Amino acid sequence: SGPEQAFQQRVDDGVRIEPKDWMPQAYRKTLVRQISQHAHSEIVGMLPEGNWLTRAPTLKRKAILQAKIQDEAGHGLYLYSAAETLGVSREEMVDDLLSGKAKYSTIFNYPTLTWADIGMIGWLVDGSAIINQIPLCRCSYGPYARAMVRVCKEESFHQRQGYDLLIQMCRHGTPEQKAMCQDALNRWWWPSLMMFGPPDAASTNSAQSMQWRIKLFSNDELRQKMVDQSVPQAEYLGLTVPDPDLKWNEARGHYDFGEIDWDEFHAVIKGNGPCNRERLQARRDAHEAGAWVREAFSAHAAKQAARRKVA
């Protein structure tokens, strides 16, 4: 159709789509799903890290972690705002999260069991997130692209802090601390690679999203990038990547790596990851316990507005 063709032409020409511009319903819907899912991930992602905030081992580490989680809440806010430009309210998005209708990144359904996990989240989880997100700074939808610029800048900072934490534990720590890191790597490695989504062969909506430039590289390309980037970093830490099939492929100029357990990935998506219940319950509890506060804020605002009218 005419407007659709014109829209696609603008996208192809690299023109940013802005909220008031015409856009296909499916583009809008896909973006709302993608951006809100991203926002939810930031919010749910506060929980596994928050789990160690009260047990951080030094005051400096505690301050770094608290600042990091704060940044994530901030990312959640920009991203909800970006999604709101598409005509959906934050309330609707939050309701979809709490009802289980909306998803968030599977990675946050894994538990943080030791302090080393905080390092792994910074190094691997934020690392994967950045690889996913850097291309999105150039995506076709303006508000999303701009949010991503800010998010990516902070995420790189977080990734360096996570890696720094691991350097401290692995290269300057006790053997016990290093073992803690190895155990954490064993648990986080595969889930981090799953963050890029199913293999290209099984990825359903990718073609359309690529055409719209709200996805710029395939899942497998990005995943390969993550592996290539992380393996030497693991070596520097003196840690062993838990993949017996991992091997440098001179011909490809990339690391070959083993088969991902997609059954696990699908189980987590369906609600049977280690912490799905706990994460969603924590958000629901917070929402319910906070209802009276939100109601009070509205009531007070209404009273104030009425008073201004009278005055």
Next chain:
Amino acid sequence: SGPEQAFQQRVDDGVRIEPKDWMPQAYRKTLVRQISQHAHSEIVGMLPEGNWLTRAPTLKRKAILQAKIQDEAGHGLYLYSAAETLGVSREEMVDDLLSGKAKYSTIFNYPTLTWADIGMIGWLVDGSAIINQIPLCRCSYGPYARAMVRVCKEESFHQRQGYDLLIQMCRHGTPEQKAMCQDALNRWWWPSLMMFGPPDAASTNSAQSMQWRIKLFSNDELRQKMVDQSVPQAEYLGLTVPDPDLKWNEARGHYDFGEIDWDEFHAVIKGNGPCNRERLQARRDAHEAGAWVREAFSAHAAKQAARRKVA
């Protein structure tokens, strides 16, 4: 009047009053108050000790503490039963506790701040309780006297265990552990002496209770006994009793001791002890959170009864 005189005569003759016997209303009322207050003390008394159950320093100490708290729950049960023989229901008594109408021993409004406090409760608090209660094994009301026999036997055991805990910390422990005990003694000494109630000069209902033989010694007599018994025990532990006026009086054959801060005692009675709010709130929360369980039990029992009728 005739029955009152006959009643008093039986008491004077040392005959036990039993539930079905005639008794003056005031006797019944005083006993209900005294026994239910005692029962409530056992129940509320589980809280300060329970506070260290999850932090007991060895598995053996944990087992001893758990068994002790269990005994206290058991004492609460006998005592509520003894009070019920006077025509009051447990539910009414519990309601009076939760509404703040009924009292419990002021001592349980003090916090347990270190593990040494668990020793102090055994040694001093149970010690005071025993001195208060041993005479009650011979009191005029049968069910109460019999409950007291059982309670006292177990309390002596608890007292020895508490003292044993302190011997371990004071005589075989580190200087830090001993300091912990001294700090605990400083906090528990005076409140333990307050457990015997106001000085005889200010004690209002004592004469009548003595006549009825539901009180057998005066507050000050019992308090003196406690001091005389505890001072050498403190010396054996190498601890200093926090009373500069404490001194052996050769002429009296007793220790002289300093003035008790009765303002503190009255503040605690009026609700302004360190933990009054927390203790009552804990009991209220337990009661409210358990309402559905009690309702389910009744509903199930009713169904069962109905089924039996049909069958």
Next chain:
Amino acid sequence: MDDALFEYALRMGDTTLVLSHRLSEWTGHGPVLEEELALSNVSLDLLGQARMWLTLAGDIEGRGRDEDKLAYLRDAPQYRNYLLVEQDNGHYGDTMARQFLFDTWHYFLLEKLSASTDERVAAIAAKGLKEVAYHARRSADLIVRLGDGTDDSHARMQAALEGAWRFAGELFHDDAVTRQLAGQGIVPLHAELAPHWENHVRGVIEEATLSLPPVQESRHPAYAGGIAGRHTEALGYLLAEMQFLQRAYPGASW
């Protein structure tokens, strides 16, 4: 040192210790005094069993670790308890659903262990079996009374059962440790306990007018790993509290 038996004794010791600890958290906060007493009794029994298992583990290891060193000086990844028992207490129904699934398994397991070819194991199990027979009767009775009580209690118990259910599968998981020990007649294969357990659980659940969740819902790999030291986020907090004094005052005796 017999590594497999050491591991197994730790599993039993840690499992009973952690569950005992959770139950002890109810002290002073139970719904009815009689219930609180009973629960405290179960907690104390489990603590006694934990001490025997941990002492056995220490003896087998032979490196001078006694029950306290094992209980207080290992961090979460070294703990070997089943995930079921470390879960937060929730409300009283949650606690009892967890307890019922556990007690039933514990009973059938100890029954087998009391015929162990290892005398030490058999002795601990035989002593525990008497206690656990009572625990299992009591928790089954409570499931029935709470399930077949009011509409509210029924709904709560169904949710509680589903919450605990997912962790039940791990109880029947066999690995190198149980397989080796089963080969020596020291322990049963845990998978062999499952039919007895399911049968009993089904009967009680039916009497309680509740619905048995599908067995496959207890078999997701995400809800297993405790016996290999991969726990849930709940355990770390429990240990931080439990171990505080031993950690803060190293070398002190109490």
Next chain:
Amino acid sequence: MDDALFEYALRMGDTTLVLSHRLSEWTGHGPVLEEELALSNVSLDLLGQARMWLTLAGDIEGRGRDEDKLAYLRDAPQYRNYLLVEQDNGHYGDTMARQFLFDTWHYFLLEKLSASTDERVAAIAAKGLKEVAYHARRSADLIVRLGDGTDDSHARMQAALEGAWRFAGELFHDDAVTRQLAGQGIVPLHAELAPHWENHVRGVIEEATLSLPPVQESRHPAYAGGIAGRHTEALGYLLAEMQFLQRAYPGASW
């Protein structure tokens, strides 16, 4: 070593640290995202201040204890924070009532401390004052919005205020430490802060349509003692959690 200033720096360090810790417990559990962010910000500011005060305390003591040794290796009786800040968070209104009473005091105190004759104290206070001016404005604003909100929020805030109120008196307590330091112009007498505090608190409470509890209800001796190391039962649990890693892995660096 200046014992009084060491003690005072510990009081300030422990007080800001413990309150920061309590606020950080809200992470991921706040009623609204914007509120959660703001609260996290306050927590982080207080943590920064705590680090400065504890570092100062360690410097004064001169025995090699840095901020972490002081924060992680003292047990509750060695902590010197005011009792108000160690109380459990309760619901959001409880947290904000505690915060409002504290922030207001903190503001008036830092205002005086920023004119301290001790340059180190003055510098820490001046830096903190800017942050705390914002904290105090924010918590006053919240008290008004929650107090003058719905009937339910009004009732909750009145109860929250009364719950926190009893611990407010300790903030104005003077002892040998403050008297000595006040004599040197290093700190104000805390009693002198009370009129300013009461005046401001009264204004906000009135605007929030709440009732100010009687001042004598904040003066019971039972609700004081934190600055002398006599705490409530809440602190031990907080420290067991906070200190776990440092206690469990002595000598490790992180």
